[in-house]
Amino acid sequence: MSNEPTKTLNASDASSGFNWWIRTLKYKTGINLTDQEKVAYEEERKIKTETEQCAKCNEYKDFMLQYSPTVTFMIDQIRRAGGYVDPAKINCEICTVPRYGGFNPGLGVQLCANYIDNRWVLNDTLSHELVHWYDNTRFKVDWGDIRHHACTEIRAASLSGECAIVTEFKRRLGFMRYAKGHQACVKRKAILSVINHPKCKDKQHAEEVVEEVFRSCFNDTRPFETIYR
Known part of the structure; x- marks a missing residue:
């Protein structure tokens, strides 16, 4: 028989546990939150959503950089034209205006993670921006x-x-x-x-x-x- 002392749950522990459960339920459902709690809840949910969107975007991007015929072809053609596509300059980001992506000669390619909802949209978007990269390299x-x-x-x-x-x-x-x-x-x-x-x-x-x-x-x-x- 074990000599371990038996831990009893007192009223204070029970109350603390119940309050923790209530707070967790409120934050998971968004119900019965105070105004301050609602702001914190929405911000937390926004950050979580954007993190998930960027992770999915990066997953699509990595796939296309390896397997997309158009993307890999364009990267090779940019190299042949005297340029170099640095993968670190192809970034999934949260965009503040509705669009799929953009190209900046100094910064590279922006992919809008919060508007790209599947890998094929990303493929077309990245291919589009790489044409700009090619034109910028080849035709100045x-x-x-x-x-x-x-x-x-x-x-x-x-x-x-x-x-x-x-x-x-x-x-x-x-x-x-x-x-x-x-x-x-x-x-x-x-x-x-x-x-x-x-x-x-x-x-x-x-x-x-x-x-x-x-x-x-x-x-x-x-x-x-x-x-x-």
Whole structure:
């Protein structure tokens, strides 16, 4: 028989345990919280969600860096053009504006973890931004020139796969024609990007600039020999 003393639960212990259970239940459900507790609860939940989103984004990114034909091809072509894609410059982050990602010549690629909800969206987004990286390396893009900006946006939308027939069919419920639908998708995406350029006056101005450079930029498929539309 054990000589260990028997631990008895006194009223104070029971009360403490019950209060801990109540507090835990409140924070897990968000019910009956004080205003101060609600702020803390929402902040904790936000941090947890964003941490999970970034972890999932990084998982998708690592997969695509290793297995995506378009991503690995573009990285190799950037190297051949004299550049280098440092994996440390492809970052999953929480974005404050609705978008999938972005490219900055000095900082690299931003992937918006809170808007990318699956690996295929990340694949198209990363491919898109790597086209910008390639253009910046090969053609020395002047990002202050709205026409340069429009041209690389046209190429990125066309070459990345985001306007491929299967992708766009899913997004737009099939209401498109094969070749013209691809071009319409490319123009639409390029216009949405050019609108945010500092020298863009309004949507009409963006449409005019995209239309002005569209033919030459759309037909330039480098570094691909051709593209699947």
